[in-house]
Amino acid sequence: MNDNWAPRTRAIVAGRPPAEAGPANTPIVPASALGLEYSREDGTATWAALEEAIGELEGGTATAFASGMGAVSAVLDLLPVGAVVAVPADSYAGTRGQFEHAERAGRLSLRKLAPEDTAAWTAAAEETGLLWLESPTNPSLESMDIAAIARAAAAQEQRPLVAVDNTFATPLGRQPLSQGADIVVHSATKLIGGHSDLLLGLTVTADAALAGRLRDARVRGGATPGALEAWLALRGLRTLPVRYAEASRTAALLAERLAGHPAVTRVRYPDAGVMIAFDLADANAADRVCANLHLVRHATSLGGVESSIERRAARPSDAHVPGGRLRFSVGLEDPDDLWRDLAQALDVT
């Protein structure tokens, strides 16, 4: 791979068989046994192609899992019993739920910190075994200072692991390993796959020993990716740079228009990305907007080519989120079509 190539070029080239070797894409290998090798233990060419490509973009060794939560569980598996873990108070409900479950079972002790309170995170570096970062956070899109928190972690005698859930930023938006993180986690279910048609997760680390331990966690835990899913995720990755750039442009435009609408009390849109969080007066108003949208799908999940919206506070797992807040995933539809749909739904609230 040419080091001078831009990320969008590397997203096309990485994880491909050599041009002279035949197929343009590594085929789907639907096999458990490969001679004396066993796919759960040794992997397959389909998984390896995806892992090579994501590893190339993030700058480390990638391991693919059955889902984002499979990858989260593998990171949790690195910790000794009794470890102290810091997690953003606003973060993906599945991750928080997994950590809370482990705490109730007596396996770890949890600190929930405000994502943007960097001082609280750097202080936590002194007493934690794992700092779990998510930026921007799901669903409220708060931003974390990854570099400052990683620096604080590196300064400790007992160095905590720094893991970053990079699902929202994608490997195009940010490479946390270059900012000092030890491990990157992805739910490729979302933007990398990009078409709401698969579940898959990944870990990436530049530390060979950690990479081996994460791979061992997959062998032991068995959260292996499906052959079709791994193939689809790599197919999705090929267009991620253009999807991400285009949807980000639309999202920036819509965020600006939303901020100017009288029914919208607050908009959170980080500098880039396809996600917007915006607030209506209350839960009823937000529910009415969801019910009155025709083009934007009232549906869970995010990062697909189709725009979708959800009121996360409606779920018990996200009860901390303000009732009138909507999480909006911007897709690839025409920006003006999307705005007209939003505007008519907002006008009737």
Ligand SMILES: *Cc1c(COP(=O)(O)O)cnc(C)c1O
């Ligand atoms: C969806 C999501 C996950 C979990 O991924 P799955 O593929 O659903 O298991 C983890 N982190 C974030 C930020 C997510 O949005």
